[in-house]
Amino acid sequence: MSSKNRLTEAAYQCLPGGPLDIDRAFMISFVLPIRSGKAWEVRKGDICRIIAVGRTDRLAILNIWSLHNPRERFWASRTRQLQRAHVSVYDRLWSTLPYLRPLVTISGDSLKDYGVDGSGIDAEGGRVHDLLGTRCDPYVNRMLTGEDNDYHCHSNLTRAVAPYGLTEFDVHDVLNTCPAKKGDYFEFIAETDILCALSTCPGGDLSKAMWGEGATEATTADPTLECCRPLGVEVYRLPDGWLTERGWKEAMPNGRAYKGGHALKEVLFASTGKS
Template sequence: MTSPSNKTRLTEAAYQCLPGGPLDVDKEFYDKVAATASTEPPLRTVVESFVLPIRSGKAWEMRKGDICRIVAVEGAQVGDLNIWSLHNPRERFWASRTRQLQRAHVSVYDRLWSTLPYLRPLVTITGDSLKDYGVDGSGIDAEGGRVHDLLGTRCDPYVNRMLSGEDKDYHCHSNLTRAILPYGLTEFDVHDVLNVFQCTGLNDKDQYFMKTCPAKKGDYFELMAETDILCALSTCPGGDLSKAMWGEGSSETTNADPTLECCRPLGVEVYRLPDGWLAGLGWKEALPNGPMYKGRHALREVAFTPSASADIAG
């Protein structure tokens, strides 16, 4: 019979590290980075700023140490975010591993990790005006919803065609594809996203649900680049997700596109800190953890001998 202590262990986070390891974030340092948003005189310099129209996408570069703030400039709106290493697009944001290393809905101090064989934090979240969302600031609302979703992925025209029989080219997958074409990337480089401002969860049937986005005008989500990166953002065609995109209720009005009125733009601001400011606090660019692995995968055959007590079906 499982002991109470073992039951507790089995429900703790599966992926953990020793103190001072890559999952043990220096919160004091990132608090100082976040505080640069309000210093006088300003420490941050704006290097890029734009408003992303509804149902569109745009890509932009960030230098290591840059800070990006995504803003709900007119109210509730979901944004689908992709990230790549700027110098090697094979290294890109890995949503599923980030769910394991961090959590399924991310906020301040969480990191977004890259794919194998690189495996490093591409960004660290430094600011989130919705970090206290939910009942009594718990991060979870009465229906089990949480914000900044990693459970789902981007909407796409293929699933839309399958579910609705209609062709629409402004789904997030399409928006992201168009956004990265100027950088020499294609549809095959688009990957699972972070759904910024999106409120989601699992219902009592263990099915994915999407609630109305809780963001209000002025709400923001901020992250710091741990290496040189390329970002792309789509303003989701579902807008604030207050109306169904598929299934029953998705076309319950005479409006041929009932979600259009739910759509709003998003603002993107990229900032740079003074040269040497981050290094003065001991910060260094995140390096890939992959090269530390010294094995050779299946390139080196290892013979396994069954133990004498093994029950081998013949």
């Protein structure tokens, strides 16, 4: 250790491969710039954390697919029915038919106690991570304004998944989160191998109007730019065997249990005669 670093470096040093030397292969991290999108893989049993790295953020505009079969993807509306409209720790994000299995389980949420009384619920009964809305898109923008604008969450997600052979037909309704402050995070464990895609919303934290009177009265041509913040993503791989030793198993599709055949052999039901 050089003398000039003695006051700032660790007092105890170890050789490469020693107990203080972190195997960085077990952690993947990146920062997603404003108004952009990125896709990444998360293997079953890995922990993924999305982090607000700016002052305020819309924390997540998130899509999820089965890595090996993109026909299986996150189903926001069914998750809302099986779990709740505003999800948090221990809730699961479920996949589409005929698979119907949890793709991820939420394992951490710094905003779980967000609310007017610290209970995690606001005055209207809402929480932070919601399944109620969808993504902004250039088609609605064109319909409402008559102008083309490629910078929407739908566009960000479309560009993000293109390297994986997916298109905008694969982009689907989202997990949507706002507000958040620097350091807040949303974390989940992958219940099977998944592909995630994230958009940093072009509308930022939505503190300024994107459309309508509030937007047209703005003093700048791009009123929401100052509201946009980057997001950080970290993926952690747990030591081999750590989860299985504690009884964890990969989630299997529940649809395999259904053997009814969707009534392909038609059954004619007799009328009761009542109107």
